[in-house]
Amino acid sequence: MTELLSAVDEAQALEDLHKRGCTDGLPVVIPVRERVDRMVLASGLDGDMVLGTMGPGHGIATIEQVGVAAVMAGCLPDYMPVVVAAVKAVIDPRFDLTEMQATTHCTAPLMIVNGPARNSCGPIASGTGALGPGHRANASIGRALRLTMINIGKARPGSSDMALLGHPGKFTYCLAEDEENSPFPPLHSDLGFDTQDSVVTVVGAEAPHSVIFAGDGDDPHAYKVLLDLLAMGLANAPSNNAILTGGAAVVVLNPEHSAVLGKAGLSRQDIASELYERCFLEGEMVKRLMGAFAGDNPQRRMAFRSPDQILILQAGGSGLYSMVMPSWCAGAHANSAVSIRVEADIFCEIPGLADS
Template sequence: MEKRGVVTTTVCSAPFLKPAKAQAQHEGMSSVPFVKILHPMATAPLQTVVEQVKEALPQITHALTIAGEQEEKQTSQNDREENLLTINGGVEEVFELFHERGWTDGFPIIPPTEINVRAMLSQSVYSPDTTLGLLPPAMNPVTVDKLAVNAVMAGCVPEYFPVILAAVEGLLDEDLALYSMQTATNATAPLIIVNGPIVKILCLNASGNLFGPGSRANATIGRAIRLALINIGGEIPGITDPATHGQPGKYTFCIAEAEDESPWQSLHVERGYAKEQSAVTLIGAGGPQNLFTYGCKTGEEILETFVGALCGLGHNNIIFPSGPLLVLGPEHAGTLATVSVR
């Protein structure tokens, strides 16, 4: 409406003021006025709501009828023009500078030197300046060279880069609804599931502790995606990312399927790919929940426990249409398969 010349003001509660202003800046409308109200309002008594409305009306009127003060435009992490940095110092100095500028996830990074980035780009079929799409919420272009920089920072070896490229193409699919995921108070994050021969080639963990530490491939591929979401997509915790609690999967969230141990077709084969092909699947997922089946003796009892847990009150499954993701170990999968429960 503002771009069409219609004067507007945005009314939002206090916790959402920073995300709203940041998004307005991303859209080139940093001068749009905002009116702040108390939070929460949805559960407030009617009298409180009425009082808040009365208090806000003069501010709304002022914003709509009098030219508000132009807010000083801040330079975000993604507005910087520097393509190359010269730093006198070691790895520690590089990390401190990058962290100060908001280019990290809080953990130390590998310096993205020209040599390291070129090595990463050697595994790409695209030219470095190829744009894969626009990454929300800032809607900045994702170029292959920028992606390579973040992959180096995450600690990836060049052989991981094709998986990262495929994962980013999945991120940009509208069906994933990444914009909503990036800017929600919910704790969802993109989970990467890798299938096919590439799993063994890269030594991705598809067995015990696959959601935990230990595998460089799982850890750094997932981290590269998160760094790209921060540095290219403009996802800034506490500003454009207003997640209430967050979750560990927002550091890294990458697993693989143990296809040889599964009694069923693998995920990518079910979705139309050949077994000999490698594929990446993405889903917006909350933090993993352990399902305890002690005492269950049959496949039916195991399934009943799973269904009860997946339908529990408070789960995202209740309101989101994409459905739950159930990750089974070989023992549970084998038991369910023998009794034809699927």
């Protein structure tokens, strides 16, 4: 049962929540009963329905508690189905939430939204500045997931959340794929879902690393340079992907860079295979730079176990820069990405409260 708190007014309630460590450090919307009830109704599920437990504190996540986090984060009820799907994804044992919450590495759940929910539960931005400020759905949905991790999972900086520095994605880290303008099929369809499904894919990732590329449009081989640069960003020598190896990572291509690869006749699977082959660190470099990880007979170290670990999507504005998100590569399931279908068709609104 969700703990009920009382205060003389919302200003005092906000200060109380800060003192209790229930916020992410920023002001929150006070989760009064009426607001939480509206979120629960929007989920189409019973408030006491248990989704699972969240590490490292192993708190039990109910729909009502997720609704509390969604209210605090500033979500609209429309966003609730996506928030629920994201919570289901990080609770999945493959995500290794307990280990990820407790690691000293700078990792945070990156949420990638595909399908109709990008609009029906949003709109969730996929274009210019999608990971930056100004997009309410992106900001509040990602923040709601973090608040569940704080208040249900009990991940608190310096005690159970042991990230040495963290990164801003630990506040919110959410974007949609620009499906309409991409030369490739939607990411979720290549992950085995129907194109009309709405899907949230979550992967523990570092902050975005910028990859600059200004190719010659008349050079038919320019795409190879782009692939080389993306691989350098994904598996740069000091990264966990290059040293520890084996974890999933994300490539976010801007429209111009997607076009370069698409015009070269490459599919998403082709790009992943090309990057996989380029993402390695020679044993001698591992020995020279990271002796503690080299072993007795260091060999060439492939950053990924297979091309399937490299998630590729289009988002952002056109220009010189794409982004790569290396990962942590640890945990029992080696930092696996998890995809969950959004049950957006069960959404319902409370009559008469749309403007309240």
